[in-house]
Amino acid sequence: MITQKDIKEILKKYDPSQITIGVLGGHSALDVCEGAKKYGFRTVCVVQKNRAKTYAKYYKTREDGNSLRDDGTVGCIDEIIEVEKFSDMVNKDVQEKLLEMNTIFIHNRYFWVYFDFEQVEKDFKVPIYGTRSLVKLEERDQPNNQYVLLEKAGIRIPKIVRTGEESLTEGETRKRLEEHFDDKGGPLLVKVNEAIREYERAFFVVTKASDYFEKGRAMMDAGTVKGDDLATAVIEEFIIGAQINFNYFYSNLDDELELMGTDTRRQTSLDGFLRLDAKVQTSLIDDGYKPSMIETGHIACTTKESILEKAFVAGEKFVELLKKELKPGIIGPFALQGAIASYEGKEEFVVFDVSMRIPGSPGTRFTPATTYKYGRPVSYGERIAMELKKAVEIGKLDEVLT
Secondary structure, rough: OOHHHHHHHHOOOOOOHHOOEEEEOOOOHHHHHHHHHHHEEEEEEEEEEEHOOHHHHHOEEEEEOOOOOOOOEOOOEEEEEEEHHHHHHHHHHHHHHHOOEEEEEEEOHHHOOOOHHHHHHOOOOOEEOOOOOOOHHHOOOOOOOOHHHHHEEEEOOOEEEEOOOOOOHHHHHHHHHHHHHHOOOOOOEEEEEEEOOOEEEEEEEEHHHHHHHHHHHHHHHHHOOOOHHEEEEEEHHHEOOOOEEEEEEOOOOEEEEEEEEEEEEEEEEHHHHOOOHHHHHHHHHHOOOOEEEEEEEEEOOOOOOHHHHHHHHHHHHHHHHHHHOOOOOOOOEEEEEEEEEOOOOOEEEEEEEEEOOOOOHHHHHHHOOHHHHHOOOOOHHHHHHHHHHHHOOHHHHHHHEO
């Protein structure tokens, strides 16, 4: 296991005036690198050969007469390390290159889904901005996972009919579903890993017990999901409300929580399906069509100000719990994703997902939360760079890295 003592020893060999910000080529890499460049950091992107062009060509740093920067360059990716597959990033030769460049790695969802958690925790010697031991807790099959933590923090979550740690027989699952619906329970959402993109989840909604088995079998027949994954899929209350992601930044240097912005999700093929008129929707459903809810992007959106305090309270509860439960707690970016629902005339924020690293929406800067604090929009990449620059200047870099 990489310890804080190991990180301190590694940093002794770093030149703090020549720090490089490292990313994996996907998810939020461009957001991070664009922000890093604003604060004078060099950037390096580890890319997979068949997915390299975005970083190696289109957004590679280069001189250009159309530049709006003082140095006459465009783009934000200074260096490329090309690998056969993303998981090669933990190879010794790649790590040595990153360490020679004084690299601080900004982890994201891509970084974790292509590697074994233990590999990153035990073998990846490059310092990570954020808490490297937390991201695995986004997975439902982990002890003390995100739902356990949310409940401990006193944050409202959906009612859980089956957790991701359970593998129930069909009979046991049917019994729980029937009990839920017999008790006048509302729709349920099934979250199951996709068969091909295992790091992503397929979703489907059920309104009666038989729906789960019929829709599940249809998805298996189509090759969308696997039977073993369906047997351990989370089944939870479907929150009927306005979906919203609250994206935060916690500065452990200042012990202060910030709201970076808010967004909601775009889903294939649900978004397109909902744009059809009711007659066409009904016709498609009658013919057996089932819209999918695969995450494909985000939309920047705003909330009314009366919601903001609820968001800050939830974020602060989560930060404080992690300080106590899992030291050093959260460092930097995270998100609570859920919906604003109305119960007995009162609005309530219900959380059904947590990102314990930088969220995947670069559009948060286009909502006004950071402008209210800083006087202009600040991206996640820029806020991370601000924090790292401060940590270097005050000699506390080891306190923000794990």
